[in-house]
Amino acid sequence: MNLTTKINLVLRYPSQSLKLLPKGGFGAIVHYRMLCRTWWPHDFSTILDVGANIGQFALGVRERWPQSKIISIEPGEKAFKILSKRAAVDPNWTALQTALGDEVGLIILNEYEYSVASSTLPVSNSHAEHIRDVGSARQIKVPLKTLDGSIDIEQLRSPVLLKIDVQGSELSVLRGAENVLRNISIILLELSIIPLYKEQPLFDQIYSFLRAHGFYLLDIVDVSRSIVDRRLLQCDALFARE
Numbered sequence: 001m002n003l004t005t006k007i008n009l010v011l012r013y014p015s016q017s018l019k020l021l022p023k024g025g026f027g028a029i030v031h032y033r034m035l036c037r038t039w040w041p042h043d044f045s046t047i048l049d050v051g052a053n054i055g056q057f058a059l060g061v062r063e064r065w066p067q068s069k070i071i072s073i074e075p076g077e078k079a080f081k082i083l084s085k086r087a088a089v090d091p092n093w094t095a096l097q098t099a100l101g102d103e104v105g106l107i108i109l110n111e112y113e114y115s116v117a118s119s120t121l122p123v124s125n126s127h128a129e130h131i132r133d134v135g136s137a138r139q140i141k142v143p144l145k146t147l148d149g150s151i152d153i154e155q156l157r158s159p160v161l162l163k164i165d166v167q168g169s170e171l172s173v174l175r176g177a178e179n180v181l182r183n184i185s186i187i188l189l190e191l192s193i194i195p196l197y198k199e200q201p202l203f204d205q206i207y208s209f210l211r212a213h214g215f216y217l218l219d220i221v222d223v224s225r226s227i228v229d230r231r232l233l234q235c236d237a238l239f240a241r242e
Helices: 003-012 014-020 026-035 056-062 077-088 125-130 170-175 203-212
Strands: 046-050 069-073 093-096 105-112 137-145 160-164 186-192 215-225 232-241
Touching: 046 056, 056 069, 056 077, 069 077, 077 093, 160 170, 170 186, 170 203, 186 203, 186 215, 203 215
Parallel strands: 046 069, 046 160, 069 093, 160 186
Antiparallel strands: 105 137, 186 232, 215 232
16 A cells, blocks of 8 residues: 555544554644645645655655655655655655755754654653653764755745754754745744753744744644643644745
8 A cells, every 4th residue: 555545544534544654654644634625725846845754744745746846855864765765766856865954064963763853952851751752862963054055946946835844943944044935935844832852942933033034824734732731732834925
C-alpha cells in the first residue's frame, strides 16, 4: 500500500491512523488534509519544505500538486539518507542537506532517536514532561546556511508555499530569509506556546516578525496538547501575504 493510498484511508478513517502510518508520519497527513480543503485557493508552483525529515510532508502534498517543484531541506544524516532516496525518483523534487538559520558556518545538530524531534537546540524538560521522551542525542556538526543563500530566488515560480518545521529554530530561519519572503504567498509553520526547546522563540515573537513583514495569520490548522494536563503546547499556523 503506497503513501497516497494510506493518506486517503486516514482521511476516511482517522481512528486507524496509527495502524496505517509509519512512525513520525501523522503530521504529514494533518498538513495534507488542511492543504486539500475544498476552499484552498492556490495551486502552488513551488513548495519549500524546510525541516523535511524523511520527506513526509512532500509525499503528503505531491498528489495535490503533481507539477509543483519541491525543494526539501534537512540537516540530519539519517533522515537525509531516506529523504534523498525518495526525492531521487521525482524529477521535480530536490533535496538539500543543511541546517538553516540567520548565519553561515557550522552548527551542532542534536540528532535524537526520535528523529522528528532533532534540532539545533537541546530539548527542554517540558518536552519530556508534556510530549514524550525523545531518547538520547547524537551530536553532529552540520553546515549552517541561510535560506536566502540556499535558494536561487530567480528560479522560484509563484505562487510559493513555505513550510517550516525546525523544532525551535523557526525565527532564525525566517531572519535568514528576508529576500525569499518577498516571493512567498503562504507560510505554514509550527509555533510553540511554551518552550519545548531551550531558548526557543515562542508564538508571539514569530507572529510579530511575520506581521512586520507583511503576513497575517490566516488559520490555525492543528494543535498539540500536553499528555499531562491538556494545555496547549504547539500549533501549526498558516500565514498569508497581505
